[in-house]
Amino acid sequence: MKAMILKEFRELRRDRRTMAMLIILPIVLLTIFGYAANFTVDSIPTRVIGPGAEQVAANAPDLFDIGEVDADATTDDALTWMQDNDTEVVIDTTTQPPTAYVDGASLFTAQSASAAFGRMGDQVQVDILYNPDLDTSWVMVPALIGLILTFIGTIITSIGLVKERQTGTLEQLAVMPLRPADVIVGKIAPYFLLASFDMLVVTLLGVWIFDVPFNGNPWLFALGAGIFLFVVLGLGVLISTASQTQAQAIQLAIMMLLPQILLSGFIFPLDAMPTAIAAIGRCLPLTYFVEIAQGIFLRGAGLEALWLPYAVLTGMALLVFSAAVLRFRRDLAPSAHHRAKAKAA
Amino acid sequence: MTAWGVSDLTVERGGHMSLAGVSMAVEPGEIVAVVGGDGAGKTTLLRTLAGAIRPAAGEVSAPALERIGFMPTAAGVWRDLSVDENIAFVAAAHGLSGNVLEERRAALLKGAGLESATSRLARNLSGGMRQKLAFSLAMLHRPDLLILDEPSTGVDPVSRVDLWRMVSLAASQGAAVVMATTYLDEAERAHRVLVLNGGSVLLDGTPADVLDGVPGHVVAADAPGDPERTWRRGRRYRVWSPEEPPAGTARVADIEDAVVAAAIAKGA
Numbered sequence: 081m082k083a084m085i086l087k088e089f090r091e092l093r094r095d096r097r098t099m100a101m102l103i104i105l106p107i108v109l110l111t112i113f114g115y116a117a118n119f120t121v122d123s124i125p126t127r128v129i130g131p132g133a134e135q136v137a138a139n140a141p142d143l144f145d146i147g148e149v150d151a152d153a154t155t156d157d158a159l160t161w162m163q164d165n166d167t168e169v170v171i172d173t174t175t176q177p178p179t180a181y182v183d184g185a186s187l188f189t190a191q192s193a194s195a196a197f198g199r200m201g202d203q204v205q206v207d208i209l210y211n212p213d214l215d216t217s218w219v220m221v222p223a224l225i226g227l228i229l230t231f232i233g234t235i236i237t238s239i240g241l242v243k244e245r246q247t248g249t250l251e252q253l254a255v256m257p258l259r260p261a262d263v264i265v266g267k268i269a270p271y272f273l274l275a276s277f278d279m280l281v282v283t284l285l286g287v288w289i290f291d292v293p294f295n296g297n298p299w300l301f302a303l304g305a306g307i308f309l310f311v312v313l314g315l316g317v318l319i320s321t322a323s324q325t326q327a328q329a330i331q332l333a334i335m336m337l338l339p340q341i342l343l344s345g346f347i348f349p350l351d352a353m354p355t356a357i358a359a360i361g362r363c364l365p366l367t368y369f370v371e372i373a374q375g376i377f378l379r380g381a382g383l384e385a386l387w388l389p390y391a392v393l394t395g396m397a398l399l400v401f402s403a404a405v406l407r408f409r410r411d412l413a414p415s416a417h418h419r420a421k422a423k424a425a
Numbered sequence: 426m427t428a429w430g431v432s433d434l435t436v437e438r439g440g441h442m443s444l445a446g447v448s449m450a451v452e453p454g455e456i457v458a459v460v461g462g463d464g465a466g467k468t469t470l471l472r473t474l475a476g477a478i479r480p481a482a483g484e485v486s487a488p489a490l491e492r493i494g495f496m497p498t499a500a501g502v503w504r505d506l507s508v509d510e511n512i513a514f515v516a517a518a519h520g521l522s523g524n525v526l527e528e529r530r531a532a533l534l535k536g537a538g539l540e541s542a543t544s545r546l547a548r549n550l551s552g553g554m555r556q557k558l559a560f561s562l563a564m565l566h567r568p569d570l571l572i573l574d575e576p577s578t579g580v581d582p583v584s585r586v587d588l589w590r591m592v593s594l595a596a597s598q599g600a601a602v603v604m605a606t607t608y609l610d611e612a613e614r615a616h617r618v619l620v621l622n623g624g625s626v627l628l629d630g631t632p633a634d635v636l637d638g639v640p641g642h643v644v645a646a647d648a649p650g651d652p653e654r655t656w657r658r659g660r661r662y663r664v665w666s667p668e669e670p671p672a673g674t675a676r677v678a679d680i681e682d683a684v685v686a687a688a689i690a691k692g693a
Contacts (some may be wrong), residue, residue, distance in 0.1 A: 248499025252562075255475045255495040256518045 097331045105335070112342050116361075118352040121192040125351075127161060129153035130173030137171075143196050144169060155179075162209055164385035165375060168351075169193050171204065180204045184211030185378040187219045188349045210295075210378040218293070221286035222373035223346040226308065226366050228282055232275040233312025234319060234336055238329040241267060241320035241408075250411065260409040268313055275313075279305050295380030304372040304390060310397040311365040317404035321411060340366040368393045427488075428452045429474070429570045429601050434483035436469050436624075443469040444624045446483075449603070451617070453569065456592065456602040458612035460684060461621035467605040468498060470621065471574050474603060487570055491519065494568030494600070498575050501559045504548035508539055508558055511547055512565065519566040533561040536591050553584025560591055564600075571595055573604040577611065589614065609681040620684050627687045636683050640690045642670035643677045656685050665689050 092098060126144040128137040130151065137149045147167065150157075158170040162181050168189050170181045182193045190208055197206045211218045244250040244267070253263050283301075286292045294301075315336055323329040341347065343361035350358045350367070361367050368389035375381035375389075383390065430450035436443045444466045451457040459467045472478045474487055475495045487493060495501070502511050512533075516526050534540045537557035547555060556576055563571060573592065577585045589611060596602045596616075604615070612618045618635045620628040628635045646662045649655045654665045658681070665686045670676050677683045 247504055248497045248501055249503055251472075251477060251497040251499070252495065252501040254477045255490060255493060256515070257489075257491040258518050 097328055101331060101335070105338075109338070112339070112357065115357045116343055116348050116353045118348060119188050121189045121349055121352045123351065124169055124189055124193050125167045126169040126171065127153075127158070127167045128171045128173065129155075129158055130175075130178070132173035132178065133171075136173050136178055140171070141196050141200075143192065144171075159209075163379050163381055165371075165379065165381065175205075177202060178204050180206050182206060182208045183379075184208040184214055185219060185374045186349065186351070187211070187214060187216060189351055190214055210293075215290075217286075217290040218378060219374060220346075221282075221290055221292045222377040223344075223366075223370045225279055225282050225286070225305070225373055226344075226369035227341065227346065228278055229275050229305065229309055229369070230312045230337060230340055230366055232271065232278060233309060234316045235330060235333040236274075237268070237271045237313055237316030238319035238323065238333050239326050240271065241317060242323050242326050242329040245320070245323075245411075246325055254412050260412045263412055264317075264405055264408055268317065271313060271316070272309060275309055276305070279309075292377060294377055296376030297382065300383060300386075301373070301376045304369065304376070304386075304393065307390070307393045307397050308365060308369040308372075310401050311393060314397065314400035314402075314404040315365075317408050318400065321404070321407040340364050343367070344370055346370050365393060365396050368396075427569075429487050429603075431470065431474060431480075431486070432484040434470070434473060434485065435481045436466075436473055436478060437481045438469065438478070442624055444473070444480075447621070447624070447626055448483075449619050449626075449629070451570070451601040451603050453599050453601045454596055455617065456596045456604060456615040457617045457619060458615035459603060459605045459619045459621060460607070460609060460612045460680070461627070462688075464623070465621040466624040467621055468574055469624075471495075471572050471603060471605055474570075475572050488568075491566070492569040494563035494566065494571045496559050496563040496571075496573045496576055498578075502547040502555055502562065505546060507544050507546055508534075508550070509543045511558060511562060515562045515565050521566060529565060529567070533564060536587075536594065537561050538587060551581075551584075553580045553587070556580050557584065557587060557591065560588060564591070564595055567598070568600060571600045571602045571604075573602065575605050575607060578607055585611075609679070609684065613680045618680060620687060622688055622691065627691060628683065632680060635680060636675065636677050639676050639683045639686045641665055641667040641676070641686065642674065643682045643686050645678075654689055658682070 123145045124143055126140065126146050127148040127150065128146060133149045133151045137146045140146060155172055155174055158172050158181055161167050161170060162183055168183045168186055172179045172181065180197050182190045184190045191214060194206055194208065197204050208214065244253065287294050319329050319332045319336065323332060339360070343357065344364050344366035345361060346366060350361050353361065371389040372386050375386050428450045432448045434444050434447045447466070447470060449457065449470070459470060461467050469478060473480050473485060475493060476487060476490065503514065506514065512530055516522065521529065534543065537560065539554060539558060542550065542554065547558060550558060560576055563573065577588050580588065592602055592604065606612055613632050617630060618628070618632055619626060620635065628638050630638060643663050643665050646664050649662050650664045655662050663682055667690065677686055
């Protein structure tokens, strides 16, 4: 038995990925859960408008982080800010009593704001926009689409690509008269199409079963999903280039998937996280897809409101996909000698 | 006739030298068997010749990828595709279609004994059938240079015979064949044998040249002698001696003895 235990430890010591999962992952999870697993929002970005703005702003509870006080702004301005996601709450004093517009798409923020306004009694009437019943599924379904795309893009794609290496056929492809681009596109296109089909099914089922409203432009959403898919497919390809076996690919993919689930604002609100943890969340592609999906589904937001997540995702797609293609190409591209001859032939 | 091969080839992998100054040539219609122990550099040589590894130094002379057929160690068939689907994929990659493909497909399937297994998934084929399918895929486009990395390793004796027949047929039809093998009886049937040891050429030439090229001579014995110079063959022993063989006697009996004796002589 002693020999068996010793052998197991020796093998584990040399299996760096498993060691990383055993040692680093618990520490990372503890840190993330300790700091990020917080449903309580302590600070809500708020604007106050109308003739009584100064007075209301001065008396607002500390929970509301008053960013702008504009006595001249109108109710239309308030609704535009909300749709563009410029703020979470607008207190409109053009009505009596003042109306607090709350962004129901930010579920936990809206719940905190709603509770705070409730404690103020009749002083403020609350109008929860986009998700009036604060239905969890309305917020979750758009984000779940991103999670499903991430799952297919990273885990399924990397497994499919590594299988080619594991069975020795990648070696075969490398010496067949196929351009690296043919192989890469040929390998990725089926996953892109399947993930797109999954996205369509989940979107339709979400709308049909959970009555999630789809208020925005479907083509804009498809564009965002397509860009996001390039990012996660790129991650899948990158994982495959760093893995020799399917088990290794799954390990790496899980290590990439977990932070996205926990820190993208999908479960725990980014506003409730410490700045440093939220900053990590801001580096993850799912964070921006969640912003896009919730914005289009619930707020009916357009590109003018969502240009930033679109721009960041596009940048990530270019960066990750290029790196993935270059690394995959390195595995495939035979020596220049044969290429030169092939061109001449 | 164009000879393909490598000249003074050096390959470095993972910080150590896998091949050092290796030269090898193969002409159309010829079979060159590359033999050697584990880590000798057989696969590295074949993969470099196929263009999958960039050498650190030396020359590689090979046709364009379209004219190379390569069978890697791990069979090189797509296990979740059927026999027919494997052939269709490789044919498409090589731009084969119509009657040319049909004739080629029928001939190779017949030669491989796979006519009745065309709809079976490659993963459900026996090891020997899978190797023969891989060989058929490598041969599908009638390559000028056929590179086979241990095609018969782990294959049953009957399938080995079939495979060797297919290799011989390919050579007789004009392909230059370079084949790594761990079976020295197969090497004896090749036109030329290249023996690698630790990334260097130990012996090179026709099977007869290789037997003659071993320094000293080997004798059979019933009891082991100097453990540094003795090895077992069946129930008896072989002992290598650095002295010239007595007149009229052979240096070694076969390629297996030649490979072992040459390795001992190099270290002596």
